[in-house]
Structure formats: structure tokens, C-alpha cells
Amino acid sequence: MSQDEELERLNKRKLEDLVQRKTRLEEERSAPPAAQPMQLTDSTFGSEVARHQLMVVDFWAPWCGPCRMVGPVIEQLAREYSGRVAFGKLNVDENPMVSQTFGIQSIPTILFFKDGKAIDGVLGAVPKAYIENKLAPYLPGTGSSSAYG
Numbered sequence: 001m002s003q004d005e006e007l008e009r010l011n012k013r014k015l016e017d018l019v020q021r022k023t024r025l026e027e028e029r030s031a032p033p034a035a036q037p038m039q040l041t042d043s044t045f046g047s048e049v050a051r052h053q054l055m056v057v058d059f060w061a062p063w064c065g066p067c068r069m070v071g072p073v074i075e076q077l078a079r080e081y082s083g084r085v086a087f088g089k090l091n092v093d094e095n096p097m098v099s100q101t102f103g104i105q106s107i108p109t110i111l112f113f114k115d116g117k118a119i120d121g122v123l124g125a126v127p128k129a130y131i132e133n134k135l136a137p138y139l140p141g142t143g144s145s146s147a148y149g
Helices: 003-030 045-051 065-080 096-101 128-138
Strands: 038-040 054-060 086-091 109-114 117-123
Touching: 038 045, 045 054, 045 086, 054 065, 054 128, 065 086, 065 128, 109 128, 117 128
Parallel strands: 038 086, 054 086
Antiparallel strands: 054 109, 109 117
């Protein structure tokens, strides 16, 4: 086999691998978000946020009183928005890298991610309606009106 034929064979194989990877990613992204918040870690955060079109992440710690008030609200929203929005929880004590990346200094902090990028956030224990109002502009079929940062 000549070098040109070998190179062509390798290029074809590489292209097939890329197509398969893209298809797999599209299938993962089209899967409906779960009806309960997923537990995120420093090692899973990036891939989980990237694979969901819209994701809400609750940064919390078990010793935080306001976090314990927000937790059930996040769980309820995950059930109510199942199939449209993914929800996640990240324990800041156990996962300092992600917390540091996003400058989380106060908890609870809730960040909204669209296509893997932070677009908005809520600081502190707020009512369910407040979170829903912040989330509404980003739901599929609506435009976004603010940016996080």
C-alpha cells in the first residue's frame, strides 16, 4: 500500500470517528433532562453542563442553612421542568475547582448555563417564583434577555 493510500485510509477512518462522536453527542443532548437534580463533581461538571442545552446548577454545602431551604425548591423545579431543563447540585466543599472557576464566594448560588456557558445567576435563598422568573427567558422558544458575568 502506498503512502497516499495509507493516508487516505487514515483520513477516512478519522472522519468516520468524528461523525460517530458527533452523532453520539447529539443523541446525548437530545435525551430529556432528568426529573431530579444530578450530583455534579469537579470531574463531571464540564461534560454534564456541556451535554445539556439548558442547565441550572445549585452551588451548596450541607452546613449551609439557606442551602437547605433552596435544595427542595431545586428538586421541585427539576420535577416540574423535566424534559426541558436539566438541574444539578454541586457541593462546594467537596468540589473546590469548579467553585473557584466560577468565583463562588457565597452560597447558595444558582447559575444558569446555556449550551455549556454561564448566562445568568441567582445569589442567596430566593423563592421558587424568583428562580422561575429568571429561568423563563432561557426556556426553549423564548429569547434570552440578560447575561451572567
